[in-house]
Amino acid sequence: MSAVAARRLADKELIVVPYRRVSVSALATNVVLILLGCFFLLPLLWMVFASVDANPDWAIKIPTPTLANFADVIGRADALSSFRSSLILAGTTTVLTTLLALLAAYPLSRMHIPFRRSFMLVILFASGLPVSMLVVPVYQIYVYLGWLDSLYTTALFLAASSLPFAIWLMKNFIDAVPLELEHAAAIDGASTFRILRQVVLPLTVPGIAVTAIYTFINAWGAFIIPFVLTYSPENQPGPVEIYNFMGSHGLFKFGDLAVFSLLFSLPVIVLYLFMSRYFSGAFNFGGAVK
Amino acid sequence: MAVAAGLGPRLDRERFQWSSLVMLSPALVLLGVLFVFPVLYACYLGFTNLALVGSRSRAYDFTGLDNITRMLGDYVFIKSSWLTIIFVVGSAIIGQTVLGMALAILLRNALVSVSAVIGSIVIVAWVLPEITVALVWYAFSQAGGTLSILLRQTDTNFLVAVPMLIVSLANLWRNVAFSMLVFSAGLRNLPTEVLEAAEVEGASVWRRYRLVIFPLLKPTIVTNLLLVTILNLSEFTLIYAMTQGGPGIETMTLPLYVYQEAFVFHQLGYGTAISLVLVLIGAVFSLLFVRASRSQV
Amino acid sequence: MLSEVRFEGVHKIFGAETAVEDLNLTVNAGEFLVLVGPSGCGKTTTLRMLAGLERPSYGRILIGDRLVNNVSPRFRDVAMVFQSYALYPHMNVYDNLAFGMRARGAAGSVVAERVKETADVLGLGHLLKRRPSELSGGQRQRVALGRALIRQPQVFLMDEPLSNLDAGLRVQMRAELSRLHERFRVTTLYVTHDQVEAMTMGDRIAVMNLGRLQQVDAPETLYDNPANIFVAGFIGSPRMNFVPGRLTTTQGKTAIEFLGVKTPISAGSQLTGETTGGEVTVGLRPEDLMWGRVASPDSTLTVSAEVDVVEPMGHEAYVTAVCAGETVTSRFPPRSGVRTRERVELALNPARLHLFDARSGRTILQRPVAGGADVRRTVREARKEEPAEGRSDLQRQTGARGAPSRAEEIS
Numbered sequence: 001m002s003a004v005a006a007r008r009l010a011d012k013e014l015i016v017v018p019y020r021r022v023s024v025s026a027l028a029t030n031v032v033l034i035l036l037g038c039f040f041l042l043p044l045l046w047m048v049f050a051s052v053d054a055n056p057d058w059a060i061k062i063p064t065p066t067l068a069n070f071a072d073v074i075g076r077a078d079a080l081s082s083f084r085s086s087l088i089l090a091g092t093t094t095v096l097t098t099l100l101a102l103l104a105a106y107p108l109s110r111m112h113i114p115f116r117r118s119f120m121l122v123i124l125f126a127s128g129l130p131v132s133m134l135v136v137p138v139y140q141i142y143v144y145l146g147w148l149d150s151l152y153t154t155a156l157f158l159a160a161s162s163l164p165f166a167i168w169l170m171k172n173f174i175d176a177v178p179l180e181l182e183h184a185a186a187i188d189g190a191s192t193f194r195i196l197r198q199v200v201l202p203l204t205v206p207g208i209a210v211t212a213i214y215t216f217i218n219a220w221g222a223f224i225i226p227f228v229l230t231y232s233p234e235n236q237p238g239p240v241e242i243y244n245f246m247g248s249h250g251l252f253k254f255g256d257l258a259v260f261s262l263l264f265s266l267p268v269i270v271l272y273l274f275m276s277r278y279f280s281g282a283f284n285f286g287g288a289v290k
Numbered sequence: 291m292a293v294a295a296g297l298g299p300r301l302d303r304e305r306f307q308w309s310s311l312v313m314l315s316p317a318l319v320l321l322g323v324l325f326v327f328p329v330l331y332a333c334y335l336g337f338t339n340l341a342l343v344g345s346r347s348r349a350y351d352f353t354g355l356d357n358i359t360r361m362l363g364d365y366v367f368i369k370s371s372w373l374t375i376i377f378v379v380g381s382a383i384i385g386q387t388v389l390g391m392a393l394a395i396l397l398r399n400a401l402v403s404v405s406a407v408i409g410s411i412v413i414v415a416w417v418l419p420e421i422t423v424a425l426v427w428y429a430f431s432q433a434g435g436t437l438s439i440l441l442r443q444t445d446t447n448f449l450v451a452v453p454m455l456i457v458s459l460a461n462l463w464r465n466v467a468f469s470m471l472v473f474s475a476g477l478r479n480l481p482t483e484v485l486e487a488a489e490v491e492g493a494s495v496w497r498r499y500r501l502v503i504f505p506l507l508k509p510t511i512v513t514n515l516l517l518v519t520i521l522n523l524s525e526f527t528l529i530y531a532m533t534q535g536g537p538g539i540e541t542m543t544l545p546l547y548v549y550q551e552a553f554v555f556h557q558l559g560y561g562t563a564i565s566l567v568l569v570l571i572g573a574v575f576s577l578l579f580v581r582a583s584r585s586q587v
Numbered sequence: 588m589l590s591e592v593r594f595e596g597v598h599k600i601f602g603a604e605t606a607v608e609d610l611n612l613t614v615n616a617g618e619f620l621v622l623v624g625p626s627g628c629g630k631t632t633t634l635r636m637l638a639g640l641e642r643p644s645y646g647r648i649l650i651g652d653r654l655v656n657n658v659s660p661r662f663r664d665v666a667m668v669f670q671s672y673a674l675y676p677h678m679n680v681y682d683n684l685a686f687g688m689r690a691r692g693a694a695g696s697v698v699a700e701r702v703k704e705t706a707d708v709l710g711l712g713h714l715l716k717r718r719p720s721e722l723s724g725g726q727r728q729r730v731a732l733g734r735a736l737i738r739q740p741q742v743f744l745m746d747e748p749l750s751n752l753d754a755g756l757r758v759q760m761r762a763e764l765s766r767l768h769e770r771f772r773v774t775t776l777y778v779t780h781d782q783v784e785a786m787t788m789g790d791r792i793a794v795m796n797l798g799r800l801q802q803v804d805a806p807e808t809l810y811d812n813p814a815n816i817f818v819a820g821f822i823g824s825p826r827m828n829f830v831p832g833r834l835t836t837t838q839g840k841t842a843i844e845f846l847g848v849k850t851p852i853s854a855g856s857q858l859t860g861e862t863t864g865g866e867v868t869v870g871l872r873p874e875d876l877m878w879g880r881v882a883s884p885d886s887t888l889t890v891s892a893e894v895d896v897v898e899p900m901g902h903e904a905y906v907t908a909v910c911a912g913e914t915v916t917s918r919f920p921p922r923s924g925v926r927t928r929e930r931v932e933l934a935l936n937p938a939r940l941h942l943f944d945a946r947s948g949r950t951i952l953q954r955p956v957a958g959g960a961d962v963r964r965t966v967r968e969a970r971k972e973e974p975a976e977g978r979s980d981l982q983r984q985t986g987a988r989g990a991p992s993r994a995e996e997i998s
Contacts, residue, residue, distance in 0.1 A: 025495075030404050033396040036389075037408035040415050040463065042436055043426040050429075058435035096320075104317035107310035114306065126325060128517075128572065130524030132545040133565040136558050137331035138324065140340075160324035163317060183640050184673040186660040188687035188734070192309070198686075202677045221419030223527040228553065239421035243531050246425060254429075261422040272417040297598065301656060302642035 050258035069255035082241035090219035092155035105170035127164035173207025336563035342556035357563035381458035382522035390469025416467030424531035427460035476510035512583040589616035590651035597646035621789030629798040666735035667744040674719040816948040832869040853938040870941030879932030886934035
């Protein structure tokens with residue numbers, strides 16, 4: 001082939017390449033994904049539409065717009081008190097869990113602790129134990145201590161049950177802070193406390209945020225523990241309240257129920273969005289169990 | 291070791307720092323009182339006839355293997371165990387893993403805008419409080435609900451007609467995002483050179499996945515299976531809020547049965563014994579997966 | 588304040604691995620000592636033990652007269668430049684520099700003054716508000732250096748500080764580090780795997796291999812009188828040629844046989860050891876194995892060789908040739924015109940041979956130290972990559988002070 005012919009061929013290909021054919025498989029990929037997306041969207045849409053519909057029923061339909069449902073819910077004392085309970089419960093749990101997890105994770109990550117590996121395995125195992133197993137003994141302990149029906153003591157157990165995973169999560173974040181920075185600071189003459197406060201803590205902020213938000217989201221949705229450990233109406237957190245409403249057909253309007261769950265879901269969705277930018281690394285479980 | 295001989299004691303033995311104990315102790319105390327002790331206490335209570343009310347709520351006895359014998363003759367317990375295994379295998383192990391992997395692969399290959407929107411919707415379903423999921427799926431599956439309209443059977447309450455299926459679908463709907471995220475991370479961390487090498491060698495898409503990608507992802511898949519099984523085995527809120535175990539006992543998985551025996555029928559001792567079986571099932575599954583992850587290397 | 592550093596019988600054992608074995612080494616006060624060796628030779632472990640980041644398994648480490656085995660890094664008054672720089676990513680340059688002084692409770696005004704001074708010395712004045720992520724590699728390196736300088740410590744520790752820089756910047760920083768050392772004269776232990784850094788910067792060089800110290804000497808001595816085959820092969824580029832040879836004694840005169848030639852031991856040299864059965868390894872630096880046509884008059888031995896590979900480097904060419912069954916490398920002038928398969932004549936100066944016991948690898952020939960045109964040439968060549976400003980006379984003297992061979996340390 002002559003040089004000229006080769007050049008011509010190259011030119012032709014240069015023209016062809018930029019045109020991207022829409023391949024059948026690429027089209028199929030997007031279509032299948034959108035169909036799957038509908039499966040996830042439909043149940044959610046009901047909640048959104050029903051919340052602003054004057055006459056909602058179980059099916060999704062174009063709403064007759066109204067804000068009456070919102071006004072209704074915001075005017076209800078039981079709805080407001082359940083928000084308050086949930087805030088106290090989830091807030092106390094989060095503060096306690098995050099603080100204790102941070103304190104425990106640092107020595108587990110950095111210091112010489114006998115049987116550390118076994119301890120971490122037990123922690124991992126503990127985070128997998130079903131709450132159903134603990135409900136009865138904890139109920140017995142709470143009866144004995146007279147701790148039933150208090151949001152703060154309930155938060156104490158929620159904290160204990162979320163602590164193993166929080167410690168594990170937090171330790172992974174601290175492990176990721178380069179040890180060399182602490183060495184540099186030590187050689188620079190900084191005390192252990194100064195190293196923790198000025199080097200480790202600032203670099204662990206994303207980990208603290210992820211742990212706190214994760215704990216909060218779980219505690220916010222916790223159902224069985226407050227369901228068993230509290231009984232006064234004013235101590236019922238959101239999930240228990242919604243459950244009670246669901247069980248009392250007719251006494252509670254569809255629209256109000258939708259509004260209530262929508263409002264109750266918003267905080268965790270907002271928190272998740274806030275957390276997601278730190279979150280990409282949290283799912284690299286690779287060979288975590290080996 | 292030849293070097294060490296005659297040099298006296300090692301000077302660099304690791305020293306235990308008391309400050310580490312100070313930092314660990316708050317967590318250890320809380321875990322000890324409200325986690326370790328309850329676990330041990332449960333192991334004891336499971337072999338007693340403790341009741342919620344009545345004389346046995348105070349003066350209860352150690353009854354040895356009575357609870358176990360009772361279980362073996364308990365029709366509800368046996369049905370409940372089967373339902374639990376069906377729920378975990380169907381919804382968690384098969385459903386969540388397969389759909390999660392499919393979503394992760396689709397998200398990777400679809401248009402960026404489509405991936406972003408669909409990915410967010412799936413994740414929102416996961417972040418929602420379980421009680422909300424129970425509510426929207428309750429509405430979705432009622433007679434006259436969206437599902438019945440889609441299937442043109444507006445008179446059917448699917449939560450009564452096929453309760454286990456609906457409950458499993460709701461659970462899948464909520465939890466699949468977890469597996470999707472795990473697999474997405476796994477796919478992202480695959481060595482690009484290996485994938486490109488397979489592509490350059492002209493392997494078809496299916497062969498690339500079967501011979502290169504899935505084997506490389508095996509540790510991730512095994513870990514996902516383990517976590518998903520353990521998480522789903524103790525699922526309570528979603529099922530309880532949707533059906534309370536009904537109709538009849540058609541969705542009475544073990545966690546619900548524990549609750550019913552303990553707090554509805556007031557049999558705290560028997561309920562705890564059932565929860566121990568639940569832990570045992572979890573342990574068996576975990577061992578199977580850990581063994582599977584060992585044998586592959 | 589100048590302090591010397593002493594390692595006395597120091598071992599470091601990790602599990603089943605002995606990282607450092609029976610190390611005896613003194614860094615003189617104000618000296619720039621380079622610790623060099625291949626990766627895994629124990630040099631970084633040695634440095635980390637001095638910093639206090641590892642504790643020795645056995646032995647004593649002293650800074651000045653103070654035993655520091657159990658002193659935490661915080662109280663050792665050493666400063667360290669890490670290979671990765673280890674800058675605090677969440678602090679700007681100013682706070683990175685100020686961290687150490689603040690940790691030691693210095694007053695705000697003093698800190699500000701010192702930071703400004705140090706930043707000026709290193710040309711960082713305009714970068715003080717930047718975070719490490721907003722700096723180039725060279726700038727980060729300077730900040731790491733500044734963080735060490737600002738403290739005015741008793742000892743500087745540097746762990747391959749230049750290895751993350753590109754080649755041009757590395758040459759520049761090498762000169763700058765030498766200049767800084769001349770200015771502040773702080774006792775420095777500098778770890779590198781790069782023999783050029785070692786030769787150009789060190790007052791003395793300590794060579795380590797497999798956890799053991801091989802030799803400590805001034806660069807010139809190390810080059811001219813390597814204590815064993817390892818040091819001879821590690822220092823110098825291209826690498827020294829090693830060929831098998833035999834020692835023969837006839838009528839009380841000892842001669843060496845190798846590459847098919849035989850030559851008596853040259854007048855100035857002295858055999859220092861016996862060999863088993865006369866088996867020796869002969870070491871020939873490529874620059875001492877010259878092309879016959881351009882060889883100096885004292886290169887009296889000639890051998891014939893067949894050219895295998897010619898590698899032109901611009902200012903010279905490395906020629907690999909096969910001679911009496913042995914592959915040797917030789918330094919040729921540029922544009923010599925020789926080609927593969929061509930037969931050439933190689934000439935060498937018998938006074939520049941190195942002899943090692945074939946079994947133990949130790950040198951058995953003590954050659955005259957320093958003096959003489961030949962030696963000066965070698966030193967200049969080894970330093971050829973150093974920028975023009977070079978080093979001061981002061982530093983030369985310090986270098987000379989460590990000149991007596993410390994080869995006994997390895998026995």
